[in-house]
Every structure is written in structure tokens, then in C-alpha cells.
Amino acid sequence: MENRSVKIKLGVYLFIGAFGIVSCKTKYIQVPVKEKIIETITETKHDTTLITKPDSTWYWAMIECINGKPVITQNKSSGKGPVLNPPKVNLDEKGNLDVSCEARAQELLLEWISKNKQTVTEKEVPVYIEKPLSKWDIFFLEFGKYASFLITILLVLFGTYKFLKK
Numbered sequence: 001m002e003n004r005s006v007k008i009k010l011g012v013y014l015f016i017g018a019f020g021i022v023s024c025k026t027k028y029i030q031v032p033v034k035e036k037i038i039e040t041i042t043e044t045k046h047d048t049t050l051i052t053k054p055d056s057t058w059y060w061a062m063i064e065c066i067n068g069k070p071v072i073t074q075n076k077s078s079g080k081g082p083v084l085n086p087p088k089v090n091l092d093e094k095g096n097l098d099v100s101c102e103a104r105a106q107e108l109l110l111e112w113i114s115k116n117k118q119t120v121t122e123k124e125v126p127v128y129i130e131k132p133l134s135k136w137d138i139f140f141l142e143f144g145k146y147a148s149f150l151i152t153i154l155l156v157l158f159g160t161y162k163f164l165k166k
Contacts, residue, residue, distance in 0.1 A: 012151070016151065032126070033123065033124065033125065033126055034123070034124040035121065035122070035123050035124075036121070036122045036123075036124070037119065037120070037121050037122075038119070038120045038121075038122065039117070039118070039119050039120075040117070040118045040119075040120070041115060041116070041117050041118075042115070042116045042117075042118070043113055043114070043115050043116075044113065044114050044115075044116070045111065045112075045113050046111070046112050046113070046114060047109065047110065047111040047112075048109075048110050049107055049108070049109050049110075050107070050108040050109075050110065051107055052107075052108075055084050056078075056084070057077065057078045057079070057080075057084050057086065057087050058077065058078045058087070059075065059076070059077045059078075059087040059089055059099055060075060060076040060077070061074065061075040061076075061089065062074040062075070063091070063097070069093055070091055070093075070095045071091075072089070072091055075089070087099055087100060088100050
């Protein structure tokens with residue numbers, strides 16, 4: 001008979017232990033962390049015009065005929081400018097005078113493309129959402145309340161019975 005009462009006690013303890021292990025707890029939905037990388041490449045075309053100042057030079061000369069040939073006897077020039085070298089003068093035997101002495105303003109057009117790379121990293125932090133209790137969860141909560149109350153009363157009555165029986 002005592003063996004049977006030990007089995008009943010063991011069964012009651014296992015029943016209570018099973019309810020203690022499988023408790024109703026709010027379950028969280030696991031949301032994975034999402035990382036988003038945004039890479040922006042901006043290309044900008046730059047252009048500029050460089051203008052140099054106009055430059056000129058002058059040359060003065062006195063030409064005389066000596067032995068039937070033209071010869072430069074006196075000369076003056078303005079010298080070297082920002083762009084021009086001193087004037088080049090050439091007088092040949094036929095009397096042709098060649099002088100190179102003037103230049104126009106020079107324009108240079110520069111173009112280049114610059115690239116700007118910008119990287120933005122966005123992380124989405126998971127937000128835990130409490131899942132509402134299902135009908136079974138509510139049922140087991142209520143059943144556990146009544147079962148624990150009933151077991152407490154039975155233990156008190158059993159203890160009182162054993163105490164009074166002595």
C-alpha cells in the first residue's frame with residue numbers, strides 16, 4: 001500500500017513540475033537585423049576658361065641703301081613681352097622686310113570631371129513585439145490557477161488529516 005502512495009505522490013509532483021516547466025510566457029517574434037548600404041557616386045563636370053592678356057611688340061629701324069643694297073642702320077625694339085619674344089627682323093637683298101611682332105590673346109579651355117563617392121550605412125534595429133496570448137495560453141493560465149488552489153487545499157486537508165490521526 002505504501003508503494004502505491006509513493007507512486008501517487010510522485011505522479012502529483014511530476015504533474016505540478018510539468019506545469020512549472022511549461023509556463024505561459026510572452027513569446028517574442030525574432031526580427032533579423034537588416035543592414036542597408038547606400039552608395040552614391042556623383043560626377044561633376046568642371047570647366048573653366050583661362051584668358052591671357054594680349055601682347056604686342058614694336059620695332060623701329062632706319063634703312064639706307066649702301067652700294068645698291070638695303071641695309072638697316074639704326075633700330076629699336078620694345079623687347080620681350082609676356083607671350084612674345086623680341087621681334088624678328090629679316091631684310092633680304094631684294095629689299096623685302098619681314099618682321100613678326102604681334103600676337104592675339106590666348107584662351108585655354110580646361111575641362112575635368114570630379115567624382116564624389118558617399119557611402120551611407122543604415123541599420124534597422126529589431127523591435128520586439130509582444131505576441132498576444134492564444135486561447136490555449138489563457139486556458140492553461142486559468143487551469144493552473146484553479147489546479148494550484150485545489151492542490152493547496154488538498155495538501156492542507158491531507159496534512160490536517162495526518163496530524164489529527166496521530
